[in-house]
Amino acid sequence: MLRNTTGSIGGLAAKKAASSVRSVGKKVLTSNASKLAATTAARCNSTKANNTSSASISSASARSYSTRSTVVQLLNNIGSKREVEQYLKYFTSVSSQQFAVIKVGGAIITQQLPELASCLAFLYHVGLYPIVLHGTGPQINELLENEGVEPEYIDGIRITDAKTMEVVRKCFLEQNLRLVTALEKMGVHARPITAGVFGAEYLDKDKYQLVGKVNSVNKAPIEASIEAGYLPILTSLAETPSGQLLNVNADVAAGELAREFEPLKIVYLNEKGGIINGNTGEKVSVINLDEEYEDLLKESWVKYGTKLKIKEIHDLLQHLPRSSSVAIIDVDDLQKELFTDSGAGTLIRRGYKLINRNSLKEFGNPDLLRSALLRDPEIKSGKLSAASYLKTLEKIPFKSYGDEPLEVLAIVINDEANNQLPKLDKFLSSRTGWLNNVTDNIFSSIKKDFKELYWIVNENDSNLSWYFSKADGSFAKNGEILFWYGLKTNQVSELIKEFDTSSNFNSSSLSSSKESGVFSSPTQKRGLHTYNNHFKSQFYHARRQITTNPNPPKRESTNNQKLKVALIGARGYTGQNLISMIDKHPYLELSHVSSRELSGQKLQGYNKDNIVYSNLQVEDIKELESNGEVDVWVMALPNGVCKPFVDAIDSVGGTKSKIIDLSADYRFDTTGEWVYGLPELNDRNEIAKARKISNPGCYATGAQVAIAPLVDYIAGTPTIFGVSGYSGAGTKPSPKNNVKILNNNLIPYSLTDHIHEKEISSQLGLDVAFTPHVAQWFQGISHTISIPIKPKSLTSREIRNLYQDRYQGEQLISVSGEAPLVKDISGKHGVVIGGFALNSKENRVVVVATIDNLLKGASTQCLQNINLALGYGEYDGIPDDLFIRG
Structure with a gap:
């Protein structure tokens, strides 16, 4: 499992990545699994009846490919396609x-039981x-209590006399049958x-x-079950050579199975x-035994059952391959633990001791070092020789990080x-280094030693998303991406x-992506990105302060x-749309419109001048x-393009x-130079004073x-199902705007980590899960948003009143009791919010919002900001x- 280990031991907080999909993945998995199983049960049972030979039902290939494809798609709800495919490949290896x-x-x-099945x-x-x-165990205790038998324990072990054994056997058979039956009902051969x-x-x-x-351990019954295409469901009952049943602790029995x-x-x-x-x-989150075991046992909270469990797992893993690991997990998070980088429970593995070296002499085995360097794309391709790179290292100070076998090497x-600045x-990592999380361990070690750091990665590197997760910010240019963390604003600017x-800014390909074969899916290119938890917290406090002050005064004209x-990028x-509105504006006039594709052509739809x-x-x-x-520059350019123009103006x-x-380039700005221009939620006075919006x-x-x-009432991760018309895909031809x-x-x-998911999260100060879709209509967006709230904290009427009070007087926001329709928002300049459906447990509300993506979603909002600024x-x-009036 690939996950961040920061704070796993020693009293530090255990941090978990990808929290924005945690609750969503859990709910989607359990509900969709049930639906999937119900629809495939007949198919699977039919297969079982019709294929009498064991060979015909002995493998996954005998089942429908479409069923497997459907399950993989559902797994994508808790992680990226890359993660799911990566771990499936790993597990089936x-x-x-x-x-x-x-x-x-x-x-x-x-x-x-339903969740488990x-x-x-x-x-x-x-x-x-x-x-x-x-x-x-619990069922045995209940039956013994019903029969008036008091359970007895010595050293935590249940004393099992003949009467107790009778109950133990009965319970094991009943519970085994319950689980097998539940699985069969879901189309699983068990x-x-x-x-x-x-x-x-x-x-x-x-x-x-x-x-x-x-x-x-007799492996034959288990192997025969799997060979026949059945899940083996075992009890922990054991037998003596004479046939006497003996009760065995289930954890101990599981460990013996693992050893076998x-x-x-x-x-x-x-x-x-x-x-x-x-x-x-x-x-x-993670325990790496080779690094942490001895110190862990000294922790004051590691005692009793916890200490025993850790010792047992340590002893178990000492006899297993390093690729083996132990996960302690809640059943609802099983898929997340197995198929995502962040995991969900506690992952325990042997790991490797990490070794730091400050000179080439300290490596000892030069051949091992050369083998690690050969993973570098430049050295592998012959552009750079390992010998010349090593010669360079003799002349400059460096610090290297690696595990014992150098599955991962960082310099x-x-x-x-x-x-x-440290660079x-x-x-460089092998496939084993990625899958066994050595990469995260080494990066954590680097971060402890270096409070500030930068690095450069090719934009086609298939590990790109991992590098983004480690950085405070990034900047893309000419096919390469500059990353950094810990830098001050002036350092970032200079960097x-x-x-x-510079044409030779120490360009470097860090990753061993081609060699590892782990991250194989293409990664979205990104421009400047400076979103991190510190600034997310700042946004949160600002947003909370604003949302408690409804009905801000409207800005009247002070300028004629x-x-x-x-307009750059017209x-x-x-x-x-912006040109059309400026044409009707009482004061604004266009001076220039810039477009590389349309250069030299007359601007249509503008009547104030011949442009x-x-x-x-x-x-x-x-x-x-x-x-x-x-007087005002409007950048209507793709993401990552406008910085040179902004710099030119600033110069x-x-x-x-x-x-x-209008791009996403400065929505995560942390310099204080840019103001986020959403007038209905942000301080209009700040927007009015801003030079950059x-x-x-x-x-x-x-x-x-x-x-x-609802920010003050939210008790989980809001889930946003967004659908846009194809105008949102722009004018450049693509499958997302192809009418056929x-x-x-x-x-x-962009099922996870869409730029708008980060934008919404950073502005609201809470994690959201957002899944965008494009549909066959031209313009307009429909959001169906499921929001978990504190149980019984609000009634349906109170929820609607919150919205009506919050947006009273806002001319571009309308609150309706009904769920709005996207066809009614097309061509309108505002947002309509409605629905407000509260579930029976009164702990979740569903809100529907519609907005025209070209108007209030872009050009109308831009004109609002221009008006305020001028x-x-x-x-x-x-x-x-x-206008849409409430």
Whole structure:
């Protein structure tokens, strides 16, 4: 499992990545698994009846490919496609019986049987066959109590006399049958194996009576079950050579199975969902035994059962391959633990001790070092020789990080004498290093030693998303991406400037992506990105302060001067709509419209002047700014493109012009230079005073307006199902704006980590899960948003009143009791919010919001911001007949 280990031990908080999909994934998985199982049960049972030969039903290939495909798609709800495919490939790289041993506590069968069966059905339908072993402790206690028998324990072990053994056997058979039956109903072939696997001798007959110590494991029944296409469902009952049944602790039995089969995963399902740090109350994310075991046992909270469990797992893993690991997890999070980088419970593995070296002499084995360097794409391709790189390292100070076998090698250049920022020069990992999380461990070690760092990665690197997760910010140029963390604003500016202007800025390919074959899916290109938890917190406090102050005063006109607008990137739909509104604006006039594709053509739809498209370059913009010919610049450019234009404007001293950016480039700005321009939620006075305004995204505007009134009541992760017309895909031809492809169709895309998901989260100060789709209509967005709230904190009427009070007087927001329709918002300049459906438990409300992506989602909002920034009336130039009034 690939996950961040920061704070896993030593009293530090256990941090978990991808929290924005945690609750969503859990709910989607359990509900969709049930639906999937119901629809495939008949198909699977039919297969079982019709195919009488064991060969015909002995593998996943005998089941429908479409069923497996459906399950993979559903798994994508909790992680990226890359993650799911990566782990499926990993888990299917071994024989079926070596995938996993899953130990199920008896309480889970009683309390969470549907969820357990659903999770196991998911694994089964993607061709994975875990060996499932269950306990039955709570059921035994209940039956003994009903029969007036008081359970007795010595050293935590149940004394099992003949009467108790009778109850134990009965409970095991009943619970085994319950689980098998639940699985069969979901279309899963499951085989009860209640005896014949564990051979045992008496643990201490005089002391514990019929309690056994496993001394042998018979693999044949399990292998036969899997070979026939059935999940093996085992009890922990064992037998002596003479046939006497003995009771064996289920955890111990699971460990013996693991020693015999050497699986990739040993999973213990329990109610806590992991090991809890007794000092912080946080769940421990990862334990790397080779690094942490001795110190861990000294922790004050590691005692009693926790210490025993850790010791048992340590002893178990000492005899298994390093690829094996133990996961302690809640049943609801089983798929998330297995198929995502972040995991969900506590992951325990041996790991490797990490070794730091400050000179080449300290490596000892030069051949091992050369082998690691050969993973570097430049060295592998012959552009750079390993010998010449090593020669360079002899001349400059560096610090290297690696595990013992150098599955991962990182080299940080640290030339303090010349006042150079530390640079991560090489980060090379084998496939094993990625899958066993050595990469995260080493990066954590680097971060402890270096409080500030930068590195450069090729934009086609298939590990790109991992590098984004480690950075505070990034900047893209000419196919390469500059990353950094820990830098001050002036350091970032200088670093970007040098990277942006220098043709040989120590370009480097850090990753071993081609060699590892782990991250194989293409990664979305990104531009400047500076979103992190610190600034997310700042946004949160600002947003909370604003949302408690409803009905801000509207900005009336304080200016009647005619001012000039230059529009950079006027070819797209947003630019055309803005031109149309400026044409009707009482004061604004266009001075320039710039489009490389339309340069030289007459601007259509603008009647105030005869304007011809130009193709403005950086020098042209500097000249226009120097001459004071432009009062407000509007950047209607793709993401990652507008920075040179902004820099050109800024380079002119004493500039007074305003800048509105419609891209995502500055929505996460942390310098304080840019103000986020959503007037209905942000301080209008701040927008009015700002010189640089970042225009919000279309999806993000609708979602924020729909969620903001409930911020104080939210008790989980809001889930946003967004559908846009194809104008949102822009004018450049693609499948998302191809009418033939979209006919009778709905296309989901960017299923996780969409830029608007980050934007909504950062502005609201809470994590959201957002899944965008494109549909066959032209313009307009419909959001269906499920918002978990504190149980019974609000009635349906109170919820609607919150929205009506919050948006009273807002001319571009309408609150309706009914769920709004997207066809009614097309061509309208506002947001409509409605629905407000509260579930029967009164802990979740569903809100529907519609917005025109080209208008209030882009050009109308841009004009609002221009009006505020220039001192005009906020709604000047926005057609009255298209207002939506509440």
